Amino acid sequence: MRERDDDSDIPLDDIPALLQGFEQLYPLLRCLASSQDLASFYERIQILLLLARWAREPLTLREMNRFLPFPIERLSHHLSRLRASEWLTSEDRTYMLTMRGRLLIFVLRLIAQPWQERDSVAVITQLYAAASSEELGLGSERLFEEVVAAIEASLRRLRRAVSAERTSLVSQYHEESLRNARMADMALELRQQGVAADDFDHVARMHHAISALSALSRQLEQQHLTLLERDLLTSGQVALGDVQTWAAQADDTACAAMIAPYLEGTIPQPWYLHEGALIAAEAEVSRRAGTRPYREAPLPQHFRPLDKHMVPDTHQQHLSILQGHLRQRVLLNAEDLPLSEWVQQDEWRDALAHLIAALDPLLRTGKEPIYLHLHREGQLVTLEEGAAQQVSEGILNRKESSYVS
């Protein structure tokens, strides 16, 4: 099949605005792809790949023919076409890739790799690494400057997006800001591996751009969430199931805070009354009320081993250590304290009994007096604050509400 090398039938005058700048590529790519013979296209790519890999003296026609599996006449024809389209240099007898040729092969190599979606960081890394290795002959300084300028331009454009009202647009800009920040980080890291002495200006500009890009990204994320919330609420897409999922994930404090402002308070019933108030009322009625001065919480205690004569045996000493541990946890831990680990073993249960005897007087003082008793079944600690209040199932619970005398 005869090649159709006449390029004049492709109109270049009427280029859409979106494609402006790309028109320079058309003559180049036409040279490769205008042939209706697919074999010719592969042969020209093979020629370019051979020249890209060739690291020794420039090749002549005959030398190239040794490496390529097609007749020398076809090779000569391809070389003249490639040279006319500026893929090859114009030396008389030898053939080398021009800058365009090197770039084309590099890009083709990039495309040929099994990229995953959103692999832009990897692409830019490859590109930058290749530039740094001077495979393309660009030089790392020039590429870094280009990356800095591109990031700065993107920053200027993204700044205008902060006031956008369309959720999908803001989301798109947010993703772009994240992607650009990753690219800038990567470029900076690669650049800093071989930074030149006079390049600090560019590095400083890049640092500044990354910092601004991060702040902008957070701003866009917030804007996106706000718009998303607006959209979801107005469109009624927040389902009861979503609310129930929220409730399943929320703890008691969050649930209580959610409903408290919208719950009407009604007339108190006896079971609402604070236990401390009840006991005080009862004491007043029975004329057993007395003034009891409560001090501030006791100062932290410093524990030290007791003298030998005060510790009759190692068992007692062990109990003392256990008492110390539990006491510290009771006094310092604001959350519920699981007791299962303490009551599952006889030795520890005994320790609890000893502990209560030692601890109880301390807990009775302070702003929130607590009374401790070991339950008769030995599995629980009964905790009292004023009126009897049993706390079970291995949870030693510091009372939430304050004592009312």
Added chain:
Amino acid sequence: MSLDRVTEICTLLLTQRIVAHHQVPEFEDDPELLEEVRQRLEAVGLTLVQRTGIPYVAVVVRQEAMTDGIANELGLNRRALALILRVWLLLVAPHLYAGGPPPPNLRASTITLETLSLELQGQWSEQILKMYLTRLVQAKFLEYVHGQARTYTAGPMLWLAIQHEVLIERLKRAAVPYTVARFREQQTQQEEEDE
């Protein structure tokens, strides 16, 4: 209008906090009596609460009458409030969430102790849960279901003492991240199916 009857109704409300419509049929027929009851309650910082579709009236403390001391005495603790929200979500919200009226039978939805325990993901012991459920029954937020052990239904206060509309709006705002997560999950699932 009988002043004695007004006194009687006020006493009933103050002692019971909540009464069924059929106990005060005059509220339907005698607007003057209803107004007099309202005024007497308001004079002591209380409000008569009625809601469309709920066959009860309740008396609650007016917000402006709520001082620290009163709030402290009325206040349910953190766990009780959390439990009210959780049972409200299961028993009341399904009926009101989409903006519909309350169901004709307010006791139509029920819940068992086991379901609630699952809902709480074992964070509450059964004994603690039962204790708080008993409190909510005493406070008329819940009712026992006759003949079904460990089963509860919404009490009148769960319908009357909560500002449902504003609570639903606030809950929706809190749930937005979960809606977004659900959409993303659906999108991922769809993409996987397409592949």
